[in-house]
Amino acid sequence: MSIVTALPVAELTDRIEEIFRKAGLSIAQSAAIARVIAAGEQDACKSHGIYRIEGCLRTLKAGKVVPCAEPVAVADGSAIVRVDARQGFAPLAFEIGLPHLVERTRALGLAALVINDCTHFSALWPEVEALTERGLAGLALCPSYSAVAPAGGQRPLFGTNPMAFGWPRPSGAPYVFDFATSMVARGEIELHRRAGQPIPEGWAIDTEGAPATDPERALAGALLPFGGHKGSAISTMIELLGGPMIGDFTSAEALGVLGSTSLLPRHGELILAFDVEQFARGRPGDPLARAEVLFDAILGQGARLPSQRRFAARARTEVEGIPLTAAELEQLDRFARLGLDALP
């Protein structure tokens, strides 16, 4: 693909915002979504960049998300902050809940943000990075919709159920991981399908439960969890904590409500925040300095830290802008011009 234009981050953000305004979203909703999608592009994380716009628009057009939802946060004396997303997209709901989560975490050492009734489409790292930027550690998780068979099972039940963790670092980028608890994200198989490429064995099974290497058959069948029964157990935990515990959909229920995996999942989300300094209080050593020794030891034996590639891309795109192909730019223009009418 030939790169024709490098857009500054701010300019791309504006264009994405314009698209969602045209599609009927409120100013606040559009701005929050645009920030998250632009952040994906800025980090060269294409599967969570502008590629996601079409899915958002499709879900809007299907009437499955409330375009001008005004999320409401409720915080009390407890460690649980609740945000009712009112069936809008997740990013604004998170932004509304964040200051309350930070306040509760500083007050108690540990707190949780529960987001209910939101439509999710983005990675979780923007959320845990919002915590690390404030000096907190964070763990975020949510179900999605049934696409993954439990280890030893035959049919989709779990979602790709992502889990992200962030730890603040005194200088530079935080320690962050964010991954699907399936072998790969569903979007990864979708990208292979679009590129006409087979997928490696072990990623998925077909409708008969047999190993699938054809992306079409894999998408019709079931993804597999990462790490065998251990990954399957973690995915179950994500269903429980991000579903029944917070009174929101499991992945199976979300699929039942939507009736299709081609729309974005509606569900809840759980984010835990840890006040590192408060946990470490009264104990010897500075927790952040001690964590650096661990990171140095990982890097010192030639292993990588997760998200390193993402942070390197961020440093690059900040200077050089975000490279977009002619086809990508044309699509952005078409979406901005036609809004929901751009969809078939």
Add this chain to the structure above:
Amino acid sequence: MSIVTALPVAELTDRIEEIFRKAGLSIAQSAAIARVIAAGEQDACKSHGIYRIEGCLRTLKAGKVVPCAEPVAVADGSAIVRVDARQGFAPLAFEIGLPHLVERTRALGLAALVINDCTHFSALWPEVEALTERGLAGLALCPSYSAVAPAGGQRPLFGTNPMAFGWPRPSGAPYVFDFATSMVARGEIELHRRAGQPIPEGWAIDTEGAPATDPERALAGALLPFGGHKGSAISTMIELLGGPMIGDFTSAEALGVLGSTSLLPRHGELILAFDVEQFARGRPGDPLARAEVLFDAILGQGARLPSQRRFAARARTEVEGIPLTAAELEQLDRFARLGLDALP
């Protein structure tokens, strides 16, 4: 091996307690340890049963654990309960902290128990099951000592870093998983070594970083994390939350202090507890009943729930007693007779 005796659980517990009393532990320490080791045997979890006694005694004899430590719990208005184990074994420290953790969790919805300066030798499931018995969900984790190379690395850095999760079920056994974030627990390789059996490829690397199937070479080299870079990231998270964050040893530091992997790891532990009812409050549906739908769906497609085998063994041994070989009984007798003098 011929089974000669089936001991009732209470009788085995008494015998183990006697061993630790003989070895110089206080009544409270001995009783807490005996309960945990007997629970391992009761669940046919041999790698965490009486097999562990020798390691405990060895660590005592080496002067690396305080035999009559009186753990002290501190709870304030925050979500963090701290227990100073005072360099004793973990089980009593957990028991001392538990009521405070339960109180804080009921008060705030979410709370953490931090155990510092303890010597750990047991599985984590007894701890998360103590929470599920009280209607709470729980997540427990701790570093151990360097034995696992990070994905893409060459040398031991992480511990086998176990992680356990429990969810209460209205009837019968809870949902519980408890696993090492290495491909296998170190004890698993140790059992292969004793049995003179090779280990499967993928479990470990030798001192040169090459795949190892010889248990001796594997124990001299490094274990591998489960699930590639994802498991490696989770293991890193466990180091951070259960090490620097709570002001306690990382796995590398624990090994540095002990100087040997043949002694039990000294470190801290983090246990999170969730008040499921409080998280779900105001939302539709009963969280525990909704979770059962998920479990039914897992079992309904032929997959298993973790710990099923353990719970089946528990039901069996409760009726039939715990089967012990003549060699095992002889060792128990020898330990009870000689205490620390039973060791070379």
